[in-house]
Amino acid sequence: MTVLKEFDTGTPIRVAEKTVTLAIDGREVTVPAGTSVMAAAMQLGTRIPRLCSTDSLEPFGSCRLCLVEIEGRRGTPSSCTTPAEPGMVVRTETDRLAKLRRGVMELYISDHPLDCLTCAANGDCELQDMAGAVGLRDVRYGYAGASHLGSTKDRSNPYFDYDPAKCIVCYRCVRACEEVQGTFALTVLGRGFESRIGPGGSDFLGSECVSCGACVQACPTATLIEKSVVEHGQAERTVLTTCAYCGVGCSFKAELQGNRVVRMVPYKGGKANDGHSCVKGRFAWGYATHRDRVTRPMIRARISDPWQEVSWEQAIAHAAAEFKRLQRTYGREAIGGITSSRCTNEEVFVVQKLVRAAFRNNNVDTCARVCHAPTGYGLKTTFGTSAGTQDFQSVEQADVVMVIGANPTDGHPVFASRLKRRLRQGARLIVVDPRRIDLVRGPHVRADHHLALLPGTNVAMINALAHVVVTEGLVDEAFVRERCETGDFELWARFVALSENSPEAMERFTGVPAAEVRAAARLYARAGNAAIYYGLGVTEHSQGSTMVMGMANLAMATGNIGRVGVGVNPLRGQNNVQGSCDMGSFPHEYPGYRHVSDDATRQTFEALWGVTLDTEAGLRIPNMLDEAVGGGFKGLLIQGEDIAQSDPNTRHVVAGLTAMECVVVQDLFLNETARYAHIFLPGTSFLEKDGTFTNAERRISRVRQVMPPVTGKAEWQITVDLAQAMGYPMAYDSPAAIMAEIAQLTPTFAGVSFAKLDELGSIQWPCNDGAPTGTPIMHVDRFVRGRGRFMITSFVPTEERVGPRFPLILTTGRILSQYNVGAQTRRTANTVWHPRDVLEIHPFDAEARGIRDGDLVALASRKGEIALEAVITERMQPGVVYTTFHHPGTGANVVTTEFSDWATNCPEYKVTAVEVRRTNDYTHWEVRNRIGALDAAE
C-alpha cells in the first residue's frame, strides 16, 4: 500500500436541500446550494490551483491563486470564495489565468527558501505542487530583496517545529486553530510584508496551544511540521487504524516507513473525528516502542523473588497448572479474570469466555467497574440498553447542551472541539460541575449557567431541575404519554414535585442558588433540542446509578430522546470501555448485556461453547479482593489493567493481591500491579493489534496491525493458548473469526463482520437485520425496553462526610496531556505539560492554612496520606480541592475511600473528606519526586 492522500475539495461541500447546476470548462455539474465554484470543479475532477484553502476550513480568499473567469462577470474572482450559482459558466484554464497564477507564485517563491531537496516536506508540499501546476519556470524578482529567510525557528513544542522562513501567510493554521480546534492560540503579528504567524507573542510551548496538531495538518508547506517527519523523512505506506486513548475513538492514518511510524494523521473519513485529533492520539504514541516495554514472558515463585524470563510455552503451561491447582485446592470460584478497556473487543471476548467456559465460573469483571458501570445499570433500567443514545455528530444540531461532571476539553478533546464549534454557532451551554472547567469560560465560548455544586450532590441537583420542569408545566406530555410507562411517570412526577426537591430546599446541599437552578431548568426544557453529556463526575459516586437514571428521567420528561440533537450521552474514559462492557465483561452479563440467569441466552452460549455455564453472577473486582483477603479467592488473570494504581483504596487492593497465590498480569509495562504478580505475560500496543474498538457512540472501528507483535504473540492468542492448556480448546484462526462468533451470539452485533467494517469504515451497534448499516441514534420510535421507565431518585447524601478533622472535599479528575494512570503518556514527551500531579485549592482555603502556591502539602483522608504540590486557583470553590491521578508516585488513590455506588460498586472517587496542611516531611515526597523526575526524563 502506498501513502493514502485524501481527496480535498478545497472548500467544504455544503449540506442543503436545494441544488444548483453550473458549467465548468464546458461540463455541467450539480452541487448543493452554497458550495463554492472550487469544490464544484473538484466534483468534475478539475483541481483549480490553490494554496489558502482546504476543505476542513471555511474559504478565506487570500492567496489569489484559485482565480477563474465567469461569463458575464468582470475580473477574475477567486473560486474558493465564490458560491456556485445556477447557470454559471466558468472557465478555469485560460492564458490570462495562467499568467496571473504564475505571477502570484513568483511572488511567493521569491520569499521562500529554495531548499526543496533537503526540506522535510519534499514530496508533501502544496507550494511545490502549485509551482509545478502553474508551470513556474523562473522568478523575475530575484531572491535578493527583503525576505524572511533569516527568521529563527520555534522548536519549543516537543512534537512539531515552526520555521517562519517557510511561511506563506495563508492563515490555514490560524483558521484550523479557531475553526477546527477552537483554541484560538494563533494570531498574525505585524501587517503586510511584515506579517507573521505566532502563538500570541510567546513560543508554542508557553502559549495557549494545546498541541492538537490541527495547524500542522493544515499547513501547506514545511513551516509547521512534525519533528518525526523532520527526523525520519516521508512515509511510504499508510494503515488506517483507531486511537487507543480515549472513548472518542478517533480514526487515524498511521503513516509508515516499513514498520516504523513516521507520523499519525487523523483520518478525514473517520466519523468519530472527521479528521481532527488531540495531542495524545496524534503525537503520544512513542510509548509503544519505549524501552520499558517487557517483551518476554516472566515468572517467579514469590513476589519477593526476582523475575525469570521463560518461553511462551513455559509461561502458559505454568499459568494453567497454577489455576488448575487453585481450583482443585480451593474450589471452582477461587479464581477469576479482569478484562481491559484498552484491549480490543476480540481480546476481551476471549478472556470472558476463558473465565466462563474454562474456569467455569462468572468471576470476570472489568475496569469499567471503576468508571461507567452506573451508566450501564442506569440507562438499561430506564431506556433498556447500556449505552449512549447519540452519535457525536448529533451535537451539531443541539440547541442547549448540558455538560454534567465531565471536562471534555481535557478528557474528550475532539468531541469538545465539535461541541465548541456548535456553541460558537449560538447553542447555549449549562455546566454542572464543582470546578470551573475550561468550557465555562473559554475563547468565544461561555456557559449560560455554571451550577457549581458541592461534590456528592448530583442527585439533589437533578431532582431540583426536574422539580422545576414538573411544577412549571414544562413536561412534554405528548412524548411521555406515547413513549413512556405512564404509571412510573406519575409516581416520579409526584415525587419530584415535593417541596423537599425544590431548588430552594436543595440549595443547602448543593450550594447553588435556587434562581440559577430554575433558570437552567427552563433553558434546558424549552430548548427545542437539548442534549446531556456526562462523565465520571456523574458515575463515580455512591449515587452514581441514581444520577444516571435522574438524567434519563429529565430527558424523557422533556421529550429530549430519540432524534438528532438530543439524548443522554456518556463520555467514556478509555478507548474501549464501551466495547469491553458490550463484550460481556461484567460478572452478571453475557455479551450484549444479557443476564447469566436468563435460560434462553445461556443455552445459546452453552450450545456453541459445549459446556454448561454457571447460572449466577460472579464476583466484582472489589468483592474478589475482599474474598482474597478473607482467604477464599486465590488466583487472578489481569488483562492490561493496573488495579493497584487505578482502583480505590490502594491498601485494600494490595492486601487482596498479596493474599493470592497466583496473580497473572498481562500488560505492556511492569506496572504497579505487576509488583504483586507471579506471572507476567507481555501484551501488545495498539500498533500491534488486529481487531476492533467501540467508542462512546457505540461505533465499532477497526484497529489494524501496523507492525507484528514485538512479543511474538497476539494477545487473543495468549488467551486461546491458556484456555487450551486448561483443557478447553478455542478454535480461532484470526480476530475476524472471533468477531464472527460475537455476531453469532449477540443480537445487537448480528450484522457486524470485519468485511462489513472494511466496507463501511465503522458501524454503530445495534447492527442486524433491522439496521444493516448500524444505528446512529437510538430509541427513535420506541425505547429498547419498549416504553421508557421513570425511576424515582431520592437524594441520599454519601456516607463520606466532612467534619472537623477532614473539613475539605477532595475530588479527582484528569488532564488533557495525560491519560488515566499515565502508563503510556508518562512514557512520551507529554510530560512537559504535566510533570507531576498537583493539588488545586481555592485561595481562601489556602490562606486559612498558610499555604502558598507551590508549597508542598500533605493531603490526608481517613484512609491515608500523600504529599504533593499545591496550586492555588479560583477554578476551585472554597471547601473543595482537586487532584489528578496520572502519576503513580502521587498515589492519589491512597486517600480515596472504598465507598461505592449502591447498584454497581463503582467507587466514589469524586468525594473524599480530607484535610490539607503544609508539610516539611520530604521523606516520601523526595522518593516519589525523584522517581517522577526519572520517569519524566526518559
Added chain:
Amino acid sequence: MTILTGRSAIESGRSMPPNDPPAGVDSDGKRLAMMANQIALFFAIYPTEEAAAAVANHINQFWGRAMRRQFLASFSADDPTFHPLVARAFTRIRPPDDRWTVAP
C-alpha cells in the same frame, strides 16, 4: 503509610507490601450489610412490598455466590444494623447453589 513506587522498585524484583495491616477486610460481612442498606435506601421510596422485592432481586441478580453465602452466614433477618427493607428482603435472598463450588 508508605508505598514505594517507581521503576527502580519494580525492576529490582522486590515487592514492597504496605507497612500497615490490611485494610478493608470484611470478615464480619459489615461491608455487605452496608451495601445492602445502600440498595434499600434507593428503593425505600417505593411501596414497601415492591421495594423489598426489588432489594432481594437486586442482590440475587448482582451479588456473586460468595457474597450471598457470606451475607446469609453473617446475619439474620432481624439484625439491628439492617434497614427495615433489608430485613424484609432477607428471607428472599437466594442461598448459593453450592454444586458449583467444586472444581470443574
